[in-house]
Amino acid sequence: MNSPEAHAFLRQLLEAAITAADPARVLAKKLPEKPEGKCVVVGAGKSAASMARAVELAWPDVDISGVVVTRYGHSVPTERVKVLEASHPVPDDAGAAAAREILKTACEAGPDDLVLALLSGGGSALMPLPKPPLTLENKILVHRLLLQSGLAIEDMNRIRRRLSLLKGGGLARAAKPARVVTLAISDIPGDDPAAIASGPTLPDPTAHEDLSHLVEWLGPELPQAARQILLEPSEPQTGTEPDFRLIATPRMSLSAAAEVALAAGVTPLLLGDAIEGEARHAGTVMGGIALSCARHGTPVKKPAVLLSGGETTVTIGKSTPGRGGRNTEYLLSLALALKGDKSIHALAADTDGIDGTEEAAGAIIGPDTLARADALGHDARSFLDSNDSYSFFDRLDTLVRTGPTLTNVNDFRAILVS
Template sequence: MREEDAEELLRKMLDAAIAAADPATVLARHLPEKPAGRCIVVGAGKSAPAMARAVELAWPDVDLSGVVVTRYGHAVPTDRITVREASHPVPDEAGHRAAAEILQTVHRAGPDDLVLALISGGGSALMTLPAPPLTLDDKMQVNRLLLASGLTIEDMNRVRRRLSLIKGGRLAEAAAPARLVTLAISDVPGDDPAAIASGPTVPDPSAGDDLSHLVKRLGPNLPQAARENLLRPPAAQPDFTPDYRMIATPQMSLEAAAHVARAAGITSLLLGDALEGEASQLGVAMAGIARACAAHGTPAKAPAVLLSGGETTVSIGDTRPGRGGRNTEFLLGLALALDGHPGIHALAADTDGIDGTEDAAGAVIGPASLAAAREAGLNPRDYLDGHDSYSLFDQLGALIRTGPTLTNVNDFRAILVL
């Protein structure tokens, strides 16, 4: 294919990945049998309102009510299910109120009722109910420390579950004696139900773990109440077998993108849906694989696209960060490692439409990206060292802005080798 068509193909693959996780098209076929009594819908996450609306459309004849919470700006109109908005990734009072309302709502469910929990990425911060003696301010500080820690999402969720009255299966415990069914959109490596929104409807698999190493990692600014809770032996945990249904996953989205590539005559190589690690260092590793494709035809012969998903991290340390997210940081690390290699283009974006806390989903690069930056008087290495990748790509006109997509299967990365 022509070099000038590379970006268009990359965008089509991203669009296909997002569409494969759209609740409007995938949710209805996963619904359980209709209840004899009411259906009480609760949920949290960036996709929660879109999922709630899909339930309303699928079940117009069911006694339906409930409440879900999402990020500010991600609400969609609903008729019977209340939508609340709150802060993400750092919790706020609105999320605290929404979590309490959700817990109160499921407490009212009876044995003939169905509680339908709609869970998606972002739900952990959006549905915040600290375990005493933690305060909301304590929980906000914990989240800030987690976001800057470089910990894996798995370790972050170990902490979040231990400090919550609603996560780690406690929402499910509150729903008894009603039947509980969870519909989830996975945004985590490995699609672990205990990690999606910190597992409010599944037992906590780390309930008995010693978390002292995570306390040490979070450092001296960890609030004392959080420190004590994390080091204290946990209370008795709910034990049950959940009815948990994945309606969309990163792998499904990668396969949809691969289909687009194959239709264009491009070989697709799926490198995994659960890649983790430092964003910029993953960019360096991916550059090596792309170079091998170009030079040796391994692990795939060009033209080929390398597809991957998962959630990388950005360790800030003592640096005062600029503007950026893990996807733009990945791309900048990739671009520097490729150093203008001909015929290699790449796109990386968060499928929820927001990379970190910025207004872009991610960005796109090509062989000329570094040269364009330098011609504009910009030093790409300085922008990477300052965790300011958004600013660099913004000045290059390379950012991808989708707006909120109302779904979230985490990061999408595509490297096209022509």
């Protein structure tokens, strides 16, 4: 394929992955039996509003009310469920107010009511309700530290659950004696239910663990109130088995993209839906696999597309003020590893439409990426060292902009070897 054809094909794969996780397409078949009383909808995440709308459309004859919170700009019109907006990835006052309203709404549910919890990626930051003596200001500082820490998402969630009144099962406890059913879109490597939005409807499985190593990792900037809570293990909660239903996962989206590739005569190879680690290291490793395909036909013969998902991390140096997210950093590292190989193009994007804190979902690279940068006087290695991958691809005009997709099954990566 030439570059325009390759780029169009990669965009088609991304669109298939996003569509496979669209709540309007997948939520209705996961709904429980209709309640005798009301359906009280609560929820948080980048997909919370679109999920609430899907519930309303699926159950026009049910008495539905409730409130959900989503990221600024991710709201959609609803008729019976109130939609609030707040900040992500760093919490704000609007998120705290939304968390209090969600808690109040859950507490008001009766024994004949169904509390339908709609959870998706971003729910943890969007629904902050700090455990005393922690303040919201303390919680905001903790979130900033976590974003810069380089910790894996599972370790971040260990901390978030311990510091919250709602997470780690707090929302489910508030809803008693109502029945609670959770519908979730997974943005978590491995699809651990307790990690999605930090598990507000599930007991904290790590409540008994010693988190002193994470406290030490975060260092002296960690607020004293947070340090105190994290060093005092909570008692594990017991109760009825939670009703938790995944409606969309990274694996489902990768499979949908693979079907599109097969239909186009391109062999898909799924490398995993739970890849973690430093984004730049993942780019180097994936580059080696792609070059092996191009030169030796292993582990798959071309034309082929290497598909992967998960959530890598970017450890930001204190002296690197660059802009970028994990997908653009991965791609910049990948481009350096490929060294302009004529047969390889790649796309990486966050399926929610926002890579890190920027407005782009990700970017595309091709055989000419490094040469074009050189012609403009841009040294790719310097941009990578400065964690400035967004600026690099912005100057090449190869960013992928989807806008908010209203779903989130984490990162989508595709390397085309033709």
